[in-house]
Amino acid sequence: MAKNQPVKTVKPDDVLGDAEAKMQKALAGLHHELQTIRTGRANPGMLDRVSVDYHGTATNIKQVAIIAVPDARTITLAPYEKSLLGEIEKALQRADLGITPTNDGTVIRLNLPPLTEERRKDLTKQVKKHGEEAKVGVRNARREAADVIKKKEKDGLPKDDAKRLDDQLTKLTDKLTAEVDKIVLAKDNEILAK
Template sequence: MTKNVITDMSVHMDKTIDSLRKEYQKIRTGRASTALLDDVRVDYYGTPSPLSQVATLAVPEPRTITLQPWEGKMIQAIEKAIMNSNLGLTPANDGKVIRLTLPPLTEERRKDIVKQLKKMAEDAKVAVRNIRRDAIDSLKKLEKEKSISEDDLKRAEKEVQDVTNSHVAKIDEVCSHKEKEVMEI
């Protein structure tokens, strides 16, 4: 029974780390990435649609993203959506393709991004600790119901803490990797 609780807890913690990685992909670094545009929605015949559903996205150069709309008349709508997204990017089009050039990040902006990364990592750690708390509560409930012994509870609590520590270390690793990427010039 304790194995089920610990396995379930570990799965939830893994999902928390995956969620953090996805959030980190959306943060702008010195390099261009189509993930920056994942949250941008374009008005496509009255329906807010993701950019990837109305245009082909590509990264031909390290600091450039190109968008080729599937319909020529969508260029203005896509440009408007990008301008309204607060990404700090200015679209330029040649009538068929929209180009987004990422300006180099200033030192101050890089430090702000690192602060943001650390806050997101701390939020993920809090989520992991909440999952740990829930798992320990479940184990104590099992012990109260006499499904497991007190010794089993102590062993399981130690295992829960070990799993939690390893997930917190993974969060730190993911954060430091992204930090290096952001601070790289």
């Protein structure tokens, strides 16, 4: 080994910590994706991906308007600058939320229609797809960590320690996979509730 190359040592707990961080990132991604899915109940999270042209710059809608939920089926947007009403309305139409914005001159209202049975089924399919993607992220993090453990074992990590780490990794994977299932089930129930 050359003198100038640092020796990289990875502690066993670092392997688990890194794997858990990657798994948690997959879980956070799932939460974010599910927040944007319309459940029939008004949720400002539906607007997370909507951008408005603010003086030539694409700006998140939450930075240019006060967003409120006065009741279960209505979202209101009151722009900080009245001149942005038209831009906000256009941005909402482009966002293809399945909701037509109503501009009364001071506030934009989004009235959520009740979900049809067919739309509910489509949404539950989307939720399951996002859940499956999160599970893939968890499994990929597990596989990467398992590869590191195997490499460490070849580099001299005792077999018992490698087995213990792998068992802990499996428990962590099972725990977070079950968490994904729980989140998906809760979102499905929210969508299917009438």
